[in-house]
Amino acid sequence: xxxxxxxxxxxxxxxxxxxxxxxxxxxxxxxxxxxxxxxxxxxxxxxxxxxxxxxxxxxxxxxxxxxxxxxxxxxxxxxxxxxxxxxxxxxxxxxxxxxxxxxxxxxxxxxxxxxxxxxxxxxxxxxxxxxxxxxxxxxxxxxxxxxxxxxxxxxxxxxxxxxxxxxxxxxxxxxxxxxxxxxxxxxxxxxxxxxxxxxxxxxxxxxxxxxxxxxxxxxxxxxxxxxxxxxxxxxxxxxxxxxxxxxx
Amino acid sequence: xxxxxxxxxxxxxxxxxxxxxxxxxxxxxxxxxxxxxxxxxxxxxxxxxxxxxxxxxxxxxxxxxxxxxxxxxxxxxxxxxxxxxxxxxxxxxxxxxxxxxxxxxxxxxxxxxxxxxxxxxxxxxxxxxxxxxxxxxxxxxxxxxxxxxxxxxxxxxxxxxxxxxxxxxxxxxxxxxxxxxxxxxxxxxxxxxxxxxxxxxxxxxxxxxxxxxxxxxxxxxxxxxxxxxxxxxxxxxxxxxxxxxxxxxxxxxxxxxxxxxxxxxxxxxxxxxxxxxxxxxxxxxxxxxxxxxxxxxxxxxxxxxxxxxxxxxxxxxxxxxxxxxxxxxxxxxxxxxxxxxxxxxxxxxxxxxxxxxxxxxxxxxxxxxxxxxxxxxxxxxxxxxxxxxxxxxxxxxxxxxxxxxxxxxxxxxxxxxxxxxxxxxxxxxxxxxxxxxxxxxxxxxxxxxxxxxxxxxxxxxxxxxxxxxxxxxxxxxxxxxxxxxxxxxxxxxxxxxxxxxxxxxxxxxxxxxxxxxxxxxxxxxxxxxxxxxxxxxxxxxxxxxxxxxxxxxxxxxxxxxxxxxxxxxxxxxxxxxxxxxxxxxxxxxxxxxxxxxxxxxxxxxxxxxxxxxxxxxxxxxxxxxxxxxxxxxx
Numbered sequence: 001x002x003x004x005x006x007x008x009x010x011x012x013x014x015x016x017x018x019x020x021x022x023x024x025x026x027x028x029x030x031x032x033x034x035x036x037x038x039x040x041x042x043x044x045x046x047x048x049x050x051x052x053x054x055x056x057x058x059x060x061x062x063x064x065x066x067x068x069x070x071x072x073x074x075x076x077x078x079x080x081x082x083x084x085x086x087x088x089x090x091x092x093x094x095x096x097x098x099x100x101x102x103x104x105x106x107x108x109x110x111x112x113x114x115x116x117x118x119x120x121x122x123x124x125x126x127x128x129x130x131x132x133x134x135x136x137x138x139x140x141x142x143x144x145x146x147x148x149x150x151x152x153x154x155x156x157x158x159x160x161x162x163x164x165x166x167x168x169x170x171x172x173x174x175x176x177x178x179x180x181x182x183x184x185x186x187x188x189x190x191x192x193x194x195x196x197x198x199x200x201x202x203x204x205x206x207x208x209x210x211x212x213x214x215x216x217x218x219x220x221x222x223x224x225x226x227x228x229x230x231x232x233x234x235x236x237x238x239x240x241x242x243x244x245x246x247x248x
Numbered sequence: 249x250x251x252x253x254x255x256x257x258x259x260x261x262x263x264x265x266x267x268x269x270x271x272x273x274x275x276x277x278x279x280x281x282x283x284x285x286x287x288x289x290x291x292x293x294x295x296x297x298x299x300x301x302x303x304x305x306x307x308x309x310x311x312x313x314x315x316x317x318x319x320x321x322x323x324x325x326x327x328x329x330x331x332x333x334x335x336x337x338x339x340x341x342x343x344x345x346x347x348x349x350x351x352x353x354x355x356x357x358x359x360x361x362x363x364x365x366x367x368x369x370x371x372x373x374x375x376x377x378x379x380x381x382x383x384x385x386x387x388x389x390x391x392x393x394x395x396x397x398x399x400x401x402x403x404x405x406x407x408x409x410x411x412x413x414x415x416x417x418x419x420x421x422x423x424x425x426x427x428x429x430x431x432x433x434x435x436x437x438x439x440x441x442x443x444x445x446x447x448x449x450x451x452x453x454x455x456x457x458x459x460x461x462x463x464x465x466x467x468x469x470x471x472x473x474x475x476x477x478x479x480x481x482x483x484x485x486x487x488x489x490x491x492x493x494x495x496x497x498x499x500x501x502x503x504x505x506x507x508x509x510x511x512x513x514x515x516x517x518x519x520x521x522x523x524x525x526x527x528x529x530x531x532x533x534x535x536x537x538x539x540x541x542x543x544x545x546x547x548x549x550x551x552x553x554x555x556x557x558x559x560x561x562x563x564x565x566x567x568x569x570x571x572x573x574x575x576x577x578x579x580x581x582x583x584x585x586x587x588x589x590x591x592x593x594x595x596x597x598x599x600x601x602x603x604x605x606x607x608x609x610x611x612x613x614x615x616x617x618x619x620x621x622x623x624x625x626x627x628x629x630x631x632x633x634x635x636x637x638x639x640x641x642x643x644x645x646x647x648x649x650x651x652x653x654x655x656x657x658x659x660x661x662x663x664x665x666x667x668x669x670x671x672x673x674x675x676x677x678x679x680x681x682x683x684x685x686x687x688x689x690x691x692x693x694x695x696x697x698x699x700x701x702x703x704x705x706x707x708x709x710x711x712x713x714x715x716x717x718x719x720x721x722x723x724x725x726x727x728x729x730x731x732x733x734x735x736x737x738x739x740x741x742x743x744x745x746x747x748x749x750x751x752x753x754x755x756x757x758x759x760x761x762x763x764x765x766x767x768x769x770x771x772x773x774x775x776x777x778x779x780x781x782x783x784x785x786x787x788x789x790x791x792x793x794x795x796x797x798x799x800x801x802x803x804x805x806x807x808x809x810x811x812x813x814x815x816x817x818x819x820x821x822x823x824x825x826x827x828x829x830x831x832x833x834x835x836x837x838x839x840x841x842x843x844x845x846x847x848x849x850x851x852x853x854x855x856x857x858x859x860x861x862x863x864x865x866x867x868x869x870x871x872x873x874x875x876x877x878x879x880x881x882x
Contacts, residue, residue, distance in 0.1 A: 074459070074461050077634060077636060078461075078632075078634055081636070081724075082663065082723070082724045083619075083622055083623060083634060083635065083724065084634075086417060086622070086623035086624065086625065087623075087624070087625055097663045097723050097724065098663070098665070098721065100663050100724075101663035101664055101722075104636075104660070104661040104662070104663060104664055105664060105665060105666075107661070108660060108661065108664075
């Protein structure tokens, strides 16, 4: 039974994307990375890089029912988890470990609204993490700080906040400054909540655009999501800084 | 090896005590020869220079503490630089030339052993106990580890299993194992917190139980916090008292320290049920130390140790995104949870009375047996049961500037994986070094170094062009595996792994070879056990034969011959020579051939007289010719 369900999984990830081409781990023949068996030696191939939505047999939509996702996660876990391959060959054990790690990674990514959005963006060709890391590395290499573009609507508030943070660092813990920082923190937290709501609206725009096969509207919603996530991470860092300053 | 279906046992390899358990229809702890379920995690050398384990080494610990080792679990997967605190409190004797970043070597009777080798002695004893119980070889096990054990500590435990001749099918986290045992037949649903305070480690795990799935949501802990720490506080006080009042410095007197240790442990245990007790020790030179201790005093002393469990609990709750009110049940595990102050603290933390009906010493081993059953193919009781555990610590790689880039976050369900891409900084660069770490801190120097990988054989290309894909995979044991591929050439990159605190495969192999000396002894023991079991079977069958009609048809000479062979086997059975037992079995077999024939034919004729087969098989032809079990080949 476990083997049959593996086959079902195989089909799923055949539909998924796979970057580049590879060679068989066993005989070295050229193998399409989406294929699960080597055409030359018939050996099973490691799982291909995949689309997390397809692991759950879901379309690339951002509004999803997390209760159903959990149920499906449990169902697939009962088929793929290495505990079920305790008496199988070591190769099967290895692939079950890999497949089940992919399932766990997929579940983790999809159940969280932010990482779900990020995963979709990367599937759609936006390389968020690499951009961010490249910027971080470049900044470190040049000895500077990573340049963060301040969202224009926050300029004034952030300017104010930095002065308050400076004051706190310089001298004694002035209760008035502390109170101002508390207020600022509250304001930023409210903004984060507003962004969460805004994100859901963008999700629906993407989902609708997919239904209508409107790729222009789809791309536009994705671009807006990137801007939103950037603003969100900027504000989150501010909240973190304020929290640290207040706790010191 | 045995032709029988492989037995998979569950083992709790504890700081203070170890246990082995097995599950047929329900999990049971397998007792040792002395009838005790607990095997103290104590390894010593006896007068003849042979290794002894468990209760028999207690005497050695008191009389010749330099020839005994306890609490070795505290040293698993650690380097000399990690154990400085431990060395102040525990009488570990380390080899003189231990170097930072290397696996520790401990002295025992002039020989050097690594912590996995010492643990292997304990595992071998448990394996022997199980083999004695089943009368057959036991080669597979599930071993439990503290949930908060890092990669090196887990690997060290797995190595210990291999050295002891056990195939370790799975490492299971102790609190998770406890939850398995707890939830087994109760068909529990909801959120369960497991608070596990043992001899040397503390874990807190929060699980969601749903339709047989045991999903760990968050775990936290401290691998150097336990009942041992309380003992050490009390020992220090006693030593100070003695030094002050009696002007007697016993700090360097191993025997006296062990006598005091035993006395304070007794007092600690008494105070779990009594309000007051006395610590009483005979001192070298005829003196006597006596100190009254009330429970209130004890709690004041132990308080700070017990309080250290609060922060991990709060962190686990925060990580699980739950409030104490959302926890449905709290389960206590580990001997130290017998301390009333601990129970009170748990009650306050989780705002409910914890479950205390389970035996906190045994529940982890029972859970390990449940998981062993699942891995061996399951049974009706374990049907639908599936464990989804998490990795306790974040995995990261060292990036520019010594900061850690996290690639797998703590509390991720395992197996878990992450793929990272690396490139070269210089034209024609053939190697890329990667430093893998575990921990929550921002800087590499504050995290635990797991290994350094050297990616080699990168095809010559301009800087930045190679694209090396490195896959990090944490398996269901919580152990990391790494593989790498240069994507442009599609070539599997070569990885040189230098485990920071672990043993290399070659080292483990050579330890397995060395352990054959001990394995031979195991093998001999097992052959005796098996021969004895077989002797029992044939003697019982003969008893039965004597009561049947066939017995009367034998000649007096035949009966005398049988009686003589029976006596011979009974004598041989109590001896230590398995060959003698086997020879005696064979002689009794020969002597009873005629009896067996008669019993067979009388069974057949009684069948012809109209008895149904059901009756026959129950009272039936118990011929003293059981099919001999397969001989074990090593």
